[in-house]
Amino acid sequence: MANGAGNHYGFELPEELIMLRDQIRRFMREEVKPIEDTLPHDATGCAPADLARLRGLAEAMGLTRLTVPEEHGGNQLSALARAIVAEESAKCRLGGYAPALGAFGGGPPNILWSGTPTQIERYAKPCIDGAKRAFVAITEPTGGSDPRNNISTRAERRGDAWVLNGRKMWITAAKGADFGVVFARTKDGGGGAPPEITAFIVEPGFPGIEFNEIKVIRALSPYEIVLDNCEVPAENVLGEVGRGFGVAQAWLVDARIPYAAGCIGIAQEALDMACGWVKQRPTRDGMLADKQAVQWMIADSEVELRAARMLVYDAASKVDAGQPGKVDASVCKLYGTETAGRVVDRAMQMFGGMGMAKEMPLERWYRELRVKRIGEGPSEVHRMVIARDKLNRTDGGHYFG
Ligand SMILES: Cc1cc2nc3c(=O)[nH]c(=O)nc-3n(C[C@H](O)[C@H](O)[C@H](O)COP(=O)(O)OP(=O)(O)OC[C@H]3O[C@@H](n4cnc5c(N)ncnc54)[C@H](O)[C@@H]3O)c2cc1C
Incomplete structure (x- = not known):
């Protein structure tokens, strides 16, 4: 991986977040990859015994309960830290829908934290250790x-x-x-x-x-x-009768930043795989990596991914500073999902026929990323949210923006 070490994107990540990122990279490489290599290409999870082992390891490293507030026994991270976890943990065959094959746990829908103490005990808490979904x-x-x-x-x-x-x-x-x-x-x-x-x-x-x-x-x-x-x-x-929409909206807006970060993680992995491939794939006169057409696909992908990542870091930092992040979250969601789709598409192009093969994760990521431009609000709705903000418009519907 060309961009493996250090704070290479210029954004001054705090030292502890660099350590967190490197810790998750190691976990993905050493623990998750060997398991997912044995899974069928369209698997949506791993064997319960493997999952229990991964959960145990993640728990020991303090990598679980990352979205659970402290008062409920969690280890809730800042928005920036959660974005980093989302990016790194999506770098696996199962992609963004199953970060580290479910090992990080801590997955009640956050809206449940607005429940009564009984609801939290009965429904939210069992989700943390994976007993309920x-x-x-x-x-x-x-x-x-x-x-x-x-x-x-x-x-x-x-x-x-x-x-x-x-x-x-x-x-x-x-x-x-x-x-x-x-x-x-x-x-x-x-x-x-x-x-x-x-x-x-x-x-x-x-x-x-x-x-x-x-x-x-x-x-x-x-x-x-x-x-x-x-x-x-x-x-x-x-929550209160008649107030469900407001609670859901706040929670969904918050979720968009890690949603975009996960897409960026998948696309970065695809780009790194393509870079490895073109360096070893010979043509009549040199390697694929020597061709300008290929280099431009790599360069465009790298530039767009860096920009998408910076948008994520910027939005997350604003949220962590207590500033309103609604429009920034739409910016991230729109640009992160669309960029990731383009980058994975280019990676498939560089792999040629191999890019279409089910044994590679690329075609799976391609399908998954297509959904990401619709789920959690289609791209057009996020464009509308951004444009309405620029134009100071408050008219229109009640979109999840
Ligand atoms: C695989 C998958 C998983 C999902 N999981 C969930 C889930 O767990 N829970 C859940 O509640 N929902 C879920 N969804 C639903 C998803 O959030 C909706 O599909 C999405 O919000 C779009 O709604 P819609 O499909 O009704 O499209 P519509 O609202 O009918 O919109 C269709 C298209 O019209 C365009 N459009 C819509 N409004 C505007 C506008 N104002 N201006 C310009 N263009 C516009 C967009 O291009 C949009 O894609 C999931 C969807 C998919 C495909």
Whole structure:
């Protein structure tokens, strides 16, 4: 790897973050890589015994619970540190959807920390050590880009329960999860006011819930969730009735920075692999690495990745300094995901036929990164958020920006 050591990007990372980054690089190289080399190309995780061992190692190195607040027994890192963890841990075949094959744990949806003490004990804490897994269901067939207006799943209060009716779409890994946070409309808008949205903790064992797999371009399937008079106990309202959207929005905005960082990690790995390949691939008159056409693909990729990484560091530093990071997070998400897609595409080009082979991780990353331009808000929505900020516009919908 050409860029293996030191603080080579010019951004003054604090010494402890350089150490964290190097520690994760070592963990990925020495512990994760040997396991993932044995996995089928479209695996979405590793064997439970391997995962338990990786978790134990990560725990011993202090690399777990990184998104869990200290008051809940976690080791919550700064936004900048989380971006670095996301970038380094995505440098594996499973890519951004399974950082270090799940070894880093600490994965309750952060919105759960706004729950009651009972909800936190019952739902959030078991996620930290991997005993429970959750999904988050916002998007519906009516559209995901403007969820506040598009959520038409209804929740009606009946005695001690809320009754949910509607359909959710594209919900990642919903089947097999122990519970999910489902957003539903509890009051229509009107007179210029938006509809009120409430978050509910829903278990798959509740009556009136059904999951249907949707096969998509990437390995990890999302699901349709059908809620047919699904009864949710009143104590499973997460946060306040009618305030679900605000909590979700703050959390999703925060998640965009590591989301972009993970994409950059995948693309950096692809570029480094391509650089290794072109140096050893002979042509009639020299190596592929001697060709200007190839060098330009490498140079463009390196420049774009450095720029994307700087945007991530900048946004994370602003968030850590307590400044509003909403537009910066959209900038990162837009540029990070689009850059990563371009870089992996160029890496595949440099590998030629080998770039198409399932035994290489490239085609998998390519498919995964395609989703990243849609998930967590499509590129167009983030462009709109950035443009509206530049133009001082406050009109329009209630996008996750
Ligand atoms: C594999 C996968 C996993 C997912 N996982 C989850 C999950 O776990 N939980 C969850 O809640 N959702 C999930 N989603 C849903 C995802 O967040 C939505 O697909 C996304 O927000 C876009 O919503 P939509 O598909 O309804 O597209 P639409 O809102 O119908 O938009 C379609 C396209 O129109 C364009 N567009 C939309 N609005 C505008 C605008 N205002 N201006 C210009 N162009 C616009 C964009 O190009 C957009 O891609 C997942 C999606 C996929 C594909």
